[in-house]
Amino acid sequence: MKLSDFGERIAGDAGILRLMDDLGRALSGGKPTAMFGGGNPAHIPAVTHTYERQLRAIATDPVQLQAMLGNYDTPQGNDRFIRAIVQLLNDQFDWGITPDHVAVTPGSQSGFFMLFNLLAGTRHGIKRRIMLPIVPEYIGYADQLIEPACFMPIRPTIRKVGQHEFKYRLAAQSLSIDDSVAAIAFSRPTNPTGNAMTDEEVSRLAAMARQAGVPLIIDSAYGLPFPGVIHDAATPYYDDNTVISLSLSKIGLPSARVGIFVGPPPLMKALSSANAIVNLASPSIGQYIARELVASSDIMELATQHVQPFYAERAAHARQLFMDSLPPDLPWRFHIYEGSYFFWLWCDGAAKTATQLYDYLKKRGVIVVPGEFFFPGIDVSTWPHAQQCIRINFSRPDAELTAGARILADGVRWMYGNK
Amino acid sequence: MKLSDFGERIAGDAGILRLMDDLGRALSGGKPTAMFGGGNPAHIPAVTHTYERQLRAIATDPVQLQAMLGNYDTPQGNDRFIRAIVQLLNDQFDWGITPDHVAVTPGSQSGFFMLFNLLAGTRHGIKRRIMLPIVPEYIGYADQLIEPACFMPIRPTIRKVGQHEFKYRLAAQSLSIDDSVAAIAFSRPTNPTGNAMTDEEVSRLAAMARQAGVPLIIDSAYGLPFPGVIHDAATPYYDDNTVISLSLSKIGLPSARVGIFVGPPPLMKALSSANAIVNLASPSIGQYIARELVASSDIMELATQHVQPFYAERAAHARQLFMDSLPPDLPWRFHIYEGSYFFWLWCDGAAKTATQLYDYLKKRGVIVVPGEFFFPGIDVSTWPHAQQCIRINFSRPDAELTAGARILADGVRWMYGNK
Missing domain, CATH: 3.40.640.10 (Type I PLP-dependent aspartate aminotransferase-like (Major domain))
Structure with missing residues (x-):
């Protein structure tokens, strides 16, 4: 198969492909313990019902x-x-x-x-x-x-x-x-x-x-x-x-x-x-x-009455859980949460890379996205910070958050070489 | 606005834009006498009903x-x-x-x-x-x-x-x-x-x-x-x-x-x-x-029982109508119809170009697509044939076909300079 130079670039190992593949496999194949990887929005019943009403009105x-x-x-x-x-x-x-x-x-x-x-x-x-x-x-x-x-x-x-x-x-x-x-x-x-x-x-x-x-x-x-x-x-x-x-x-x-x-x-x-x-x-x-x-x-009401409260609650709950679970003596840091459906965890000064942490967690059923892919145009090998971060989708059910936080804590300890 | 070279090419005067613009305007603004331009498939009630059933089944x-x-x-x-x-x-x-x-x-x-x-x-x-x-x-x-x-x-x-x-x-x-x-x-x-x-x-x-x-x-x-x-x-x-x-x-x-x-x-x-x-x-x-x-x-049944007969009937009817309407003494030719939703009319040896014919017809409420846009990579000025063809969507209601055929006949006469 002979692709153009452009073709070889976009058919290659792009970060977004790993993200979508993990998401697809997680949803179709064996269910992971904690799906912190995807960008899929959470399923909020009131939101689904609203679209259902619209769709039925059109269908009739x-x-x-x-x-x-x-x-x-x-x-x-x-x-x-x-x-x-x-x-x-x-x-x-x-x-x-x-x-x-x-x-x-x-x-x-x-x-x-x-x-x-x-x-x-x-x-x-x-x-x-x-x-x-x-x-x-x-x-x-x-x-x-x-x-x-x-x-x-x-x-x-x-x-x-x-x-x-x-x-x-x-x-x-x-x-x-x-x-x-x-x-x-x-x-x-x-x-x-x-x-x-x-x-x-x-x-x-x-x-x-x-x-x-x-x-x-x-x-x-x-x-x-x-x-x-x-x-x-x-x-x-x-x-x-x-x-x-x-x-x-x-x-x-x-x-x-x-x-x-x-x-x-x-x-x-x-x-x-x-x-x-x-x-x-x-x-x-x-x-x-x-x-x-x-x-x-009405879409604003959907946002303010249902979507925003849902994510605010999930964010508060997950944040508390992660803060309480991760080893307090290590210098990891979360980015201040000011919006979106994600937390961004930085393992400042860790011995291992985010990609290594990703593999460690994936083997244990926790899917995250390694941070290296989020630095477009930067050679991450020149900036330690760029190899020390992961993205976590926090809008998951309690059981996943609880189980995932425990494994994440193990992973962070492992990343600093303390295990 | 400073676009990249690529941007200037794809933001320019592409044939597909004219096609979509005419289609959009024809469907939203003043209705033309005959909409032979678009690529929109015809609305076939049995087809719509089938999708409606599927959509309702999912919605419930x-x-x-x-x-x-x-x-x-x-x-x-x-x-x-x-x-x-x-x-x-x-x-x-x-x-x-x-x-x-x-x-x-x-x-x-x-x-x-x-x-x-x-x-x-x-x-x-x-x-x-x-x-x-x-x-x-x-x-x-x-x-x-x-x-x-x-x-x-x-x-x-x-x-x-x-x-x-x-x-x-x-x-x-x-x-x-x-x-x-x-x-x-x-x-x-x-x-x-x-x-x-x-x-x-x-x-x-x-x-x-x-x-x-x-x-x-x-x-x-x-x-x-x-x-x-x-x-x-x-x-x-x-x-x-x-x-x-x-x-x-x-x-x-x-x-x-x-x-x-x-x-x-x-x-x-x-x-x-x-x-x-x-x-x-x-x-x-x-x-x-x-x-x-x-x-x-069931999609095959939709095709064989509804879609194929519909287009076969429209094609036969429109072909007869156009053949009977266009001036028999002029050397225009249709491409043999072997499939698709279109006829391709070639005004062999005409004095004017297809784009001129397009403008002539558009002013009279008949929308077609001038053929010049269908020759990717060819400089149409080097090949008279490439400036003598138009595309006609034939799958239109009887009234449009009848009215359109008459105006098209005038246009063809005009194209040969005989009017």
């Missing part, structure tokens, strides 16, 4: 059903869904956007693939890159750039908090922008770390982006308006140079593959054009299921 | 519903759907395939984007191309290659049949294959022409591909096993060096975005890996709606 309305199943939407997305999104965002945040500010994609993963490659790569002989102002960043970005080495990752400052916590801060002194930057992008809250960049940090980056004439891209898959699993101190940011991405995945419809991008109309038009070429059109069914919930703002 | 089964909405499938696709496809293909054609031979993508458009770019482009310093052994070919391929100029289009021989028909034949004498070819690809039946490559032509290409060690890729979106809108003389071809693509779009589920690729396991694994990186996972809902129909072979 021949006109809607025919339209939902039998028509391609335009490459921009479903017209009524887009108008509902515009109304919701203007009602919630007073952003003053129009349908031309919106492009729907087959999931935000696909949207980022197109958006990043629309911007980054060679332009008129000059190679331009996506600045990631704080890494670690989302594992799914890592292999998405068609041209190699087009991420410009910035190492953050690490602020230690108490005995067992820390927070990443923008390394302001390392930041400078020039013609080789095509965009500044980050997730807020951040998958995998649970960090929410502060308002001050976001303002600084927004000013830099504007000055350089490049877009600021904020991946809000876990943020506001829905599911809104982010702490209150982080105010949503938007201006006419910003692209915000939202998703239906984290509010319970991952299988529908609906990503929503909001930004400057010319760029959103380019994204829709790319969508026509790459995908023809986005899947419609999720847009139909959600559109009345968005139009009526 | 909490376990299935939760699984359908709330879980990502693996990047390869939904396990049960894949097993159903394997069983159906082995039952129908005795191909002896396994689940490892299958990869599901978010529509076949997205699948071709990934598959073409996995194969074509620079490999170890050598640029390798996709041979299109007969152009015209599907408009959606045209802008999909990341590296420019990576199609190797072959002009067919034109065999005139009677007064007003013709057929493309493989130009056997122009065919040779070397290391610069990464794959041979064609649609069968062909969108836009309605041509079905003969068994002999396919065998010849299969032998060439095998000899060169590159895959033979057959886009069967309109072909067998479903919807099977192809004439009986075309036998389905498959061997261990072939990739076949199928789609749920042309059997009534275009909005679900489900493409199905069947081929050598290493290549299908590469395609699934690319899917993880580009899309994370494929949309699940269409796979759930269809999987029991595939497992029970």
Whole structure:
């Protein structure tokens, strides 16, 4: 099998593949003791019931059903869904956007693939890159750039908090922008770390982006308006140079593959054009299921009444459990939890790597994601920190958390060579 | 807005964009007299009812519903759907395939984007191309290659049949294959022409591909096993060096975005890996709606009892109408109709171009697709034939066909300068 150079890169051993493989195997094959690995959102009965009602209402309305199943939407997305999104965002945040500010994609993963490659790569002989102002960043970005080495990752400052916590801060002194930057992008809250960049940090980056004439891209898959699993101190940011991405995945419809991008109309038009070429059109069914919930703002109630309390409770419970279970005398630290569905554990000064810990835990039935994959563009062998972290999906049932915490504690001890 | 060179190409004036824009506007805005432009499949009540039953059955089964909405499938696709496809293909054609031979993508458009770019482009310093052994070919391929100029289009021989028909034949004498070819690809039946490559032509290409060690890729979106809108003389071809693509779009589920690729396991694994990186996972809902129909072979009944008779009737009716309406004294020709949902009209020796005819017809409420976009890799200004064809979606209601045929006849007269 002779692949192109690009083909060999994307058919290779990408982090996202390991993540999806483990997830797939865990769900289909032998059940692990603790599935802390996946990005699958938790199943919340009230959420499922809401979508069930919508789906049944459509299934009993021949006109809607025919339209939902039998028509391609335009490459921009479903017209009524887009108008509902515009109304919701203007009602919630007073952003003053129009349908031309919106492009729907087959999931935000696909949207980022197109958006990043629309911007980054060679332009008129000059190679331009996506600045990631704080890494670690989302594992799914890592292999998405068609041209190699087009991420410009910035190492953050690490602020230690108490005995067992820390927070990443923008390394302001390392930041400078020039013609080789095509965009500044980050997730807020951040998958995998649970960090929410502060308002001050976001303002600084927004000013830099504007000055350089490049877009600021904020991946809000876990943020506001829905599911809104982010702490209150982080105010949503938007201006006419910003692209915000939202998703239906984290509010319970991952299988529908609906990503929503909001930004400057010319760029959103380019994204829709790319969508026509790459995908023809986005899947419609999720847009139909959600559109009345968005139009009526009921989706906000779903977020505030069901999704946010669920994750807040799980996060508090799991955090306490992990804090109590891990060996108090070792210098491990969790990132301060400010949002997302994940904890980020750093084994500061450990003798073994996160990948070794991953293997250790996997053999014992605990699936996590080793942190090495969350450092796009960084050679992790040059930065010990980048080999000492794992991502933990905390939104699991009590029994899994309890059993998993015990094994995780063993793993951490082993990682420091104390076992 | 500063895009990458790649970005400027895919955000530009692609043929597929015009097609989708016209389709979108026609369906949302003012209704045209005759919508011969789109690729939207016709709405067939028995087909809709079948999917409605499936959807309702899932919506009333909490376990299935939760699984359908709330879980990502693996990047390869939904396990049960894949097993159903394997069983159906082995039952129908005795191909002896396994689940490892299958990869599901978010529509076949997205699948071709990934598959073409996995194969074509620079490999170890050598640029390798996709041979299109007969152009015209599907408009959606045209802008999909990341590296420019990576199609190797072959002009067919034109065999005139009677007064007003013709057929493309493989130009056997122009065919040779070397290391610069990464794959041979064609649609069968062909969108836009309605041509079905003969068994002999396919065998010849299969032998060439095998000899060169590159895959033979057959886009069967309109072909067998479903919807099977192809004439009986075309036998389905498959061997261990072939990739076949199928789609749920042309059997009534275009909005679900489900493409199905069947081929050598290493290549299908590469395609699934690319899917993880580009899309994370494929949309699940269409796979759930269809999987029991595939497992029970009921989807074949849908194809043979409803879809095939519908298109056969529409094709016969529309063909007669067009043949009777167009000016008999002018040398226009339709491609022999052997499958797909389209007619391909060639105005041999016309004074004006197909794009001019498109504009003429559009002003009069008839939407077609100008043929220039269906010649990937060919400079149409060097080949008069490539500027003299239009694609017509014939599966329209009687009133549209009748009104449209009259205006089309005027357009053809105008194109020859006789008005």
